[in-house]
Amino acid sequence: MAQHGAAAAAAPRSRGLKFCPESNDLLYPRENRNTRRLEFFCKNCSHVEEAEPDDYCVHVARIKHDSKEQTVILxxxxxxxxxxxxxxxxxxxxxxxxxxxxxxxxxxxxxxxxxxxxxxxxxxxxx
Ligand SMILES: [Zn+2]
Ligand SMILES: [Zn+2]
Structure with missing residues (x-):
């Protein structure tokens, strides 16, 4: 069915996903414990960026969506x-x-x- 590899690499970046401008790796969300704000960090270099207000909605919506889907789909x-x-x-x-x-x-x-x-x-x- 779906061909991984080439197809996956060419896939458009979906809304809500962020990529590191330094190393082009996927950025992961985490809460900054000092500022108590959402930020995104790169696992491969030291790049960190603060989340935009828009990212909060996308991030939260995605978590909600995933947990609901899992309960049903299991x-x-x-x-x-x-x-x-x-x-x-x-x-x-x-x-x-x-x-x-x-x-x-x-x-x-x-x-x-x-x-x-x-x-x-x-x-x-x-x-
Ligand atoms: Zn079937
Ligand atoms: Zn990076």
Whole structure:
């Protein structure tokens, strides 16, 4: 499926990710304990920069999003007889055309979670 390596290197830098101007490495967020403000630091050189107000929102939103997604995505719901099934979707992994699904509301609207009946692959779609 997805080709790692060349494709990954050419991928556009997504919003919220910061890169070191010195060594071009990904910058990691941390809280500065003295100023109690968010800053980004490079693991490969000594570069540190203070976060812009915009970075706070992106950073916080990403953490929220990740934790919510993990709680849902961890469970295999194929054996749950109370959940509806659909044949209108195709598993992005094995192309099987039947999946168990359920919906959850999120900050941005509704999210549908699918669980492939064949291989157990789980994915989500925003609606
Ligand atoms: Zn660096
Ligand atoms: Zn599948």
């Amino acid at each position: 469970q295999d719901v194929r054996a749950d007889p109370t959940l509806p099934r659909t044949k209108d979707v195709e598993c992005p992994d094995c192309h099987h055309r039947e999946a168990v699904f359920f919906s959850q509301s999120s900050e941005t609207g509704m999210v549908l979670y699918f669980n492939c009946c064949a291989c157990g692959h789980r994915w989500r779609e925003d609606v």
